Amino acid sequence: MKAASLKEIKTELDMLHPAQLKELCTRMAKFRKENKELLTYLLFESQDEDAYIKGIQEQMDEQFKEVKKGRTYEAKKQIRKILTFVNKQIKYSGSKRTEVELRIYFCQKMKKTGITLSASTFLGNLYLRQYLTIQKAVATLHEDLQYDYSEEIKLL
Numbered sequence: 001m002k003a004a005s006l007k008e009i010k011t012e013l014d015m016l017h018p019a020q021l022k023e024l025c026t027r028m029a030k031f032r033k034e035n036k037e038l039l040t041y042l043l044f045e046s047q048d049e050d051a052y053i054k055g056i057q058e059q060m061d062e063q064f065k066e067v068k069k070g071r072t073y074e075a076k077k078q079i080r081k082i083l084t085f086v087n088k089q090i091k092y093s094g095s096k097r098t099e100v101e102l103r104i105y106f107c108q109k110m111k112k113t114g115i116t117l118s119a120s121t122f123l124g125n126l127y128l129r130q131y132l133t134i135q136k137a138v139a140t141l142h143e144d145l146q147y148d149y150s151e152e153i154k155l156l
Contacts, residue, residue: 025039034088037088037092038092041092041093046093049093049095049097049098052093052098053098053101053102056086056089056102057102057105059085060082060085060086060102060105060106060109061109063078063081063082063085064082064109064110064112064113066078067079067082067113067115069113069114069115072115072119072120072123075113075115075120075123076120076122076123079110079113079123079126080126082106083106083126083130086102086103086106089102090102090103096137096140096141097141097145099137100134100137100138100141100145100149103130103133103134103137104134104149104152104153104156106130107127107130107131107134107156108155108156110123110127110130111127111156131153131156134149134153134156135153138150138153
C-alpha cells in the first residue's frame with residue numbers, strides 16, 4: 001500500500017466529522033507508543049512550553065543519577081539512551097528554543113557526571129556533536145535569545 005501525500009491527508013481530514021476524527025486519532029494512538037506520546041504532548045503540554053522543558057529536565061536528572069561513572073562502557077550506553085530520549089522530546093516540540101535549552105542542559109549534566117570525556121572517544125565526540133548542534137540551533141533564533149544562550153554556551 002502506498003502512503004498518501006500530506007496534502008491528500010489534509011483534504012481528507014477536512015471532510016471528516018469531528019467524531020470520526022476523534023476515532024481516527026485514538027486508533028492511531030493505539031498502534032505506536034510514539035504516536036501516543038506525540039498526541040499527549042500536543043493535547044496537554046504544548047500550551048506551556050516552559051513547564052514541558054522543566055519536566056524533561058527533571059526526567060534527565062533522574063536518568064543521569066543512574067549513570068555508572070566507573071564503567072565507561074555502561075556509562076556510554078546510558079548516556080546514549082538519555083540522548084535518544086532528549087532527541088525524541090525535541091522532535092515532539094519542534095521549537096528551536098526548546099531544542100537549545102534541552103541540549104545545553106544535557107551537556108551540562110554530562111559534564112557534571114564526573115566522567116572524563118577524553119577517556120572515551122565516543123563520549124568526547126558525542127559531546128562535541130551536541131555542542132555543534134547547539135550552535136547551529138542558536139544561530140536560527142532571535143538576536144536577543146542568541147546573546148542569552150551564547151553566554152551559556154561559553155560555559156560549556
